[in-house]
Amino acid sequence: MPNEISALLADIKEQVFYLKELGVENFAVELPEIFFSPKSKVQSPKSEISREKLERFVPADEILRKVAEPAPEVLNIEANQTRRNLLESTKLSRLPSLPKRNSFLNNQPQEQVKGKEEMPKTTEEIPSLFGDVKQKLPESNETIEDIRQDIGNCIRCPLWEGRTKIVHSNGNFQADLMFVGEAPGADEDASGEPFVGRAGQLLNRIIESIGLKREDVFIGNVNRCRPPGNRQPTAAEADTCRPFLLREIAVVRPKVIVVLGNTATQNLLDTKTGITKIRGEFQDYFGIKVMPTFHPAYLLRDPRKKREVWEDMKKVRDFLNK
Numbered sequence: 316m317p318n319e320i321s322a323l324l325a326d327i328k329e330q331v332f333y334l335k336e337l338g339v340e341n342f343a344v345e346l347p348e349i350f351f352s353p354k355s356k357v358q359s360p361k362s363e364i365s366r367e368k369l370e371r372f373v374p375a376d377e378i379l380r381k382v383a384e385p386a387p388e389v390l391n392i393e394a395n396q397t398r399r400n401l402l403e404s405t406k407l408s409r410l411p412s413l414p415k416r417n418s419f420l421n422n423q424p425q426e427q428v429k430g431k432e433e434m435p436k437t438t439e440e441i442p443s444l445f446g447d448v449k450q451k452l453p454e455s456n457e458t459i460e461d462i463r464q465d466i467g468n469c470i471r472c473p474l475w476e477g478r479t480k481i482v483h484s485n486g487n488f489q490a491d492l493m494f495v496g497e498a499p500g501a502d503e504d505a506s507g508e509p510f511v512g513r514a515g516q517l518l519n520r521i522i523e524s525i526g527l528k529r530e531d532v533f534i535g536n537v538n539r540c541r542p543p544g545n546r547q548p549t550a551a552e553a554d555t556c557r558p559f560l561l562r563e564i565a566v567v568r569p570k571v572i573v574v575l576g577n578t579a580t581q582n583l584l585d586t587k588t589g590i591t592k593i594r595g596e597f598q599d600y601f602g603i604k605v606m607p608t609f610h611p612a613y614l615l616r617d618p619r620k621k622r623e624v625w626e627d628m629k630k631v632r633d634f635l636n637k
């Protein structure tokens with residue numbers, strides 16, 4: 316019986332701790348300290364009868380029978396049964412024990428346990444139940460000309476006010492390789508052609524470094540109008556213009572898109588990861604390989620980064636030559 320009471324007190328104490336952790340307040344429960352070990356008993360001075368006292372009242376063989384401990388398994392079964400009965404009567408058995416409570420918390424929605432998880436940013440990050448199945452680019456039955464007609468004399472975002480010419484994507488409409496930049500600069504705004512200034516000339520050399528010519532590839536920008544003072548397009552401006560580029564990608568269906576610079580990478584892949592972290596590793600855009608690398612304008616400011624772009628372009632070349 317002392318073992319049963321001890322086990323019961325330990326269980327009640329555990330349940331009280333659990334209720335407190337759940338936020339139940341104003342507990343007026345004073346529980347005695349229990350030093351619980353497999354062999355421990357609740358010590359009661361009244362139950363302690365010395366062997367000498369016993370010998371005065373009962374024969375020696377009777378003493379031996381009475382003081383003999385029951386078999387451990389019998390004791391455990393009886394103790395567990397008594398404990399169960401008491402817990403049932405107090406309804407405490409309906410609460411999960413501490414170890415069970417941990418698994419109960421693990422089964423809760425993640426937001427409740429450790430805050431909101433960041434959503435996946437690219438189609439490649441979406442886990443698939445059936446292996447490497449990714450979303451595919453939808454079929455398109457329009458032409459590049461259709462898209463240009465739809466753009467028309469576009470005033471869908473504020474950038475139209477400062478532009479000289481809309482700078483459409485151009486190049487080979489059936490290219491295996493496409494380049495995507497951020498937005499036109501002054502030279503592009505004046506000519507209506509993407510990548511024609513100094514950065515454009517460097518891009519030509521980058522294309523030639525992998526054995527291709529400019530006319531072999533398709534080149535465009537996320538935004539088609541020059542931002543004032545060459546500032547970065549706002550998120551709203553990028554969101555407004557980007558669908559035209561995505562429709563062109565669906566028409567051209569290149570095998571690889573090289574995305575140039577931080578803004579274009581974040582806009583195309585819908586990610587907040589910076590270019591220095593993400594460059595050099597193929598990403599996925601609806602089944603199309605995307606290689607983020609530095610913008611040629613950045614290379615003009617820091618020519619030491621050309622080596623990294625060269626390494627990235629070798630990966631593109633090797634993929635296209637497979």
Ligand code: SF4
Pocket residue numbers: 466469470471472473474475481538539540552555556
């Ligand atoms: S940047 Fe794009 S959406 Fe904005 S006005 Fe120019 S073409 Fe239209």
